[in-house]
Amino acid sequence: MLIKQIAFGYEFESTHLYEDDSARLLLSEHARETNASLKWGPYRPNLYMGIRPRGLPQSFLSGLMWYNVDSYSAIQKTRHSCEQSDEMSGYGWETYDTRDGGRQVMHDTTHKVDITTEFVKDGASWGLRVKGKPTQPDVNTAVVFYFGTEGLSESHLATKFSDLGYLQDTAYGGFINDLGKFDLTVTRGPASNQGPPDGNSVATAQLGDRIHARSLTVDPATLWKAKEYYMKITQDRIEQIQRMITSRDQLPIPSQLFNLNDDGGQGNLHFVQRNFMGEFQFDILFNGQSETPLTSAKVTHLLESAMSSFDNRYSEVFAPSAPYNTAEHIAFGKALISNVMGGIGYFHGSSLVDRSEGAYDDEEEENFWLNRGPPEITETEPLNLFSGVPSRPFFPRGFYWDEGFHLIPTLKWDPDLGLEILKSWFKLTDDEGWIAREQILGHEARSKVPQEFQTQIPTFANPPTLIIALEAFVEQVESSSTESKHGMPVGDDMPQQFINFPEFSPRTAYLRSPALARAAVKSMYPTLKLHYNWFRRTQSADIKAWHDPNVARPMSWTEGYRWRGRTPNHCLTSGLDDYPRALPPHPAEMHVDLLAWMGSMTRSMIKIGSFVGAPVSEIKRYKDILTGIQGNLEDLHWSEEAGLYCDLGWNAAQETRTHECHEGYVSLIPFMVGLVPSDRVGSIVKKIRDPDGLWSNHGIRSLSLRDSVFGTDENYWRGSVWIHMNYMILTALENYYDDPDIDSDVRSLMSDTYQKLRVNIVDTVFKEWQETGFAFEQYEQATGKGKGVKHFLGWTSLTTMIMNMPERLN
Incomplete structure (x- = not known):
């Protein structure tokens, strides 16, 4: 049997997902209700008010x-x-x-x-x-x-x-x-x-x-x-x-x-x-x-x-926990989640892609950033995207890694909407498995982007937050306790009144019918694999070719990664644009944040693959990859001297890789995504609490005060406080707190850190909101004043989630 249902203007296609007409009717009803409830909206978020239909x-x-x-x-x-x-x-x-x-x-x-x-x-x-x-x-x-x-x-x-x-x-x-x-x-x-x-x-x-x-x-x-x-x-x-x-x-x-x-x-x-x-x-x-x-x-x-x-x-x-259950904070939280929803747009048009030979450069030569050659810019066929935007005035388009954070509150508010956004993004995957990190579709979208940033390059990645968001959706479905009451019946005698069951809304249908959710995710799974394999192939690092034979071999010769698209001053693809890296860029380097993201992505593939019934051999492959990533995180990237997880750069004089350590978000990402072993958690939390390093009264700084480039040049990711990264730190503290292998003194420090950090973040964003009427892209670490793009209601809206988190860990 082939079921082909048009939903939201996008094709949903699966084979042999259901063996009875009752299930097919339920799927059709869900698609119809979904399409009707989301057809119209202010889907031109670049305007103060612009209405158009979706799809x-x-x-x-x-x-x-x-x-x-x-x-x-x-x-x-x-x-x-x-x-x-x-x-x-x-x-x-x-x-x-x-x-x-x-x-x-x-x-x-x-x-x-x-x-x-x-x-x-x-x-x-x-x-x-x-x-x-x-x-x-x-x-x-x-x-x-x-x-x-x-x-x-x-x-x-x-x-x-x-x-x-x-x-x-x-x-x-x-x-x-x-x-x-x-x-x-x-x-x-x-x-x-x-x-x-x-x-x-x-x-x-x-x-x-x-x-x-x-x-x-x-x-x-x-x-x-x-x-x-x-x-x-x-x-x-x-x-x-x-x-x-x-x-x-x-x-x-x-x-x-x-x-x-x-x-x-x-x-x-x-x-x-x-x-x-x-x-x-x-x-x-x-x-x-x-x-x-x-x-x-x-x-x-x-x-x-x-x-x-x-x-x-x-x-x-989103009922907020103390001390944020006041009327003012509730109104603030409602505005934040409303602006996440109100920032969702429907975009249509061609994209500009560099198809030159240089755009496919594997960057294995020294000075690779100087030798790309002239671009060969081509215009794609028109594409569609249903997505939130980071900022309506400044970034009114889809951003790959931003959207994964937008989906955190979206999935909590409306799980079915979140999955439709994910479907839309993964439909952009090309035959090689690539999804452009910026979706600048059509002339209206390009009118808001400087020309030098309009063209996308098919070897450039971004932190893979979309697959991580899909894992969160799967966890929502699995944790739902309503399947026995509202789950999908089997057989040919499903009563008509079930199809019109009043609680079967397109907002939570997937939670109420995990079989329906499984079918939807299963239809996406081949694309997820293609995308995952593209990441591993295009962002891989050659561990063996540059390995010092005098140093012990790592656990894995394959699980090392580096961001493509590096220049001496920027690593835009990492999302942390001007965060300090090894100089000069070199094909031998390896990036600890990308290794951690790949570990998180692989863990998501294990969860998603198990959910849709992928072959045991496939799940085993993911687990083996994850084991190699965790091993190499310790063998290659941990610096005992610095007490940090560090990038690896190339020392030309000694002809060997060396640790490039900059205490900040890059060194913390392994902790943020939960890949750090229990015995390292205490030392990491102590660094987080150091006021002369990362701790500030307004959140965790992106770069330590002690770093030689703190606050220099563009000063974009060199000290400012970013809300989504602080949200990840809070969730990591929450998750590690339940680890039985962490001793009581460390747990006490984690609890205190969590409680104080939560207050620092919410109070900073809320105060600026009251004084200026805006949320900001980032916040000044010393004063808490908003910095960068204003009306930034993408990942800064995670403040709503933070207010909803428990007041303290216990």
Whole structure:
């Protein structure tokens, strides 16, 4: 039997997974419910608000813009895409669930207004409520909503045209391939809405509080440039008016000058503009093919339901432990998890890959970083990705190793959603097993990336956090105790009411039916093996060729690894860009962090392979590899002199490998992933607690204060505190605490370290959030001030998980 089910726009294909029709029906029901609940969303996270469907790249996209109209210059700072330079005192989702919707607030300092967007879904329909509350009296605000239709589609204005704008709700209708017929309405909103005063009108000026609409026909591939089109037609209008007047004094006031010229509404890109004085509210209602149309009243009801559901689920899933069970911390935690969910996007487009001979260089020659040769950049076929993003303004795209950390809270909140994201990522695997570490898909994504960083190289890796996240999913399924009650029945007599069982939601279906989860993971398993083998092949180190015969042989001649893509100043592929490494780079070097990641990845393959019933010989192979990794970690990378796990560099004068020791995250990663033997844990925890080394009042430093390059040059991974790495240290302390081979004094130190570190991390992130309205990429080790990218709600959102951890170890 072959089951082929389209889910989320991606093919799910397996052979002989089920032998009865009942199971097939359950799988089909899950796919249908999943697709319906995740079809629409703010899946353009690079925008303050941009809605599109998932899995349908050539269909529909939309966006929201706003600016102040009390001056002629404010339009130059029109809000549309999230930008680091925008003067905001915080923005983001306060409450958001990917399946239901929620509320987002943007505190715009420049335009003196707080903009709230509330998004909800109702089957094939959705509603967006836009509200504005000025922060000063008598503020006038222009708000522009646009949408575009792509592919085989047709859209048009259905409201009667007026020379003075539209006095009633403004409606559009049309048809979009794969979505069917639709109508979209921009409502006038409540009677309390007020337009700006008429001011110094001229013959062509528009009256206040009218809806203005303009439609264009543009190249569908450029619909994402809607702001540029809007600015162009606004400029054209200004020039038209200027030709009609004799002096600047006759110019209409800004709220009239910048209005759209209304037209008949034909095209594939449609703008709707509202100008308001003071507070305002209106709705955008998209009605797809459904029996009952979505109305403003129903939007209100759905919002109330979504907020209540979110609060209940947060209390169930992320209830914080003391001292973080206060109202302020709970609101903070809700915002963090909401921004993880609200940062999920759907991306489509080609990627740029260097296919030159140099891109496949195995880096076995000295000075390899200087001898790559000219690139041969090719454009791939269009790819799809459903993924979170590290930062909406700065990194609005998929990052391989970031996503593994994003999935930690995602899997806890919505396990089925987490698996769909993992499926999407692993579908990017090429025939060799490679997944590009940055997914810069299409022209819109590339517009946010400097040209020198756009091209991906097919021998470059990243820490393999995605497979580790999949292992976490498997552990969730295995630890679920509901299989006996809600598990998948077998046989042909499964009652119809089970298929519609009210608790069989697409959010937790895999936990309630481990057989279904096993089938889904089994379908992914061949790709996982291909990817795992690619890692071992392309990132391997030649242990034997550079081994000093005067030194004892290691446990394994095969289990040594080094990051490809090294330069003297950077090892971008490691994720720890400027962390100090051996100089100069050399083909003999070996990287302890990569060996540890490979150990963790191999342990994940053991767990996943066992879960899906892989052959015993295959599991044995993984176990043998893991044994070799653990042995070489001790034989090759432990420095007794430094008391650290260290990289190996090449000493040209002595023609031998030597330890390159830099106390910090690289030396701690073996501990973080749980590969350190019990008798080393005490010495490592003591180094973590050393205030002259790694310990700070704001978290564990990325590099020791004593290191000669601490805080130098870029100072990116040379001392700052990073939340995801501190989260890993906390979980390692938690896991090792239960090790019976660790003596009581060490356990006492671990407990104290855990409790103090948890408080230091949460207090640092929370304080900056309160003072600035933002979470940051990293935090200054001495002051706790945010550093690097702001509005970094990727792995910094692990603070939610930390608040949920036990207050102390006992």
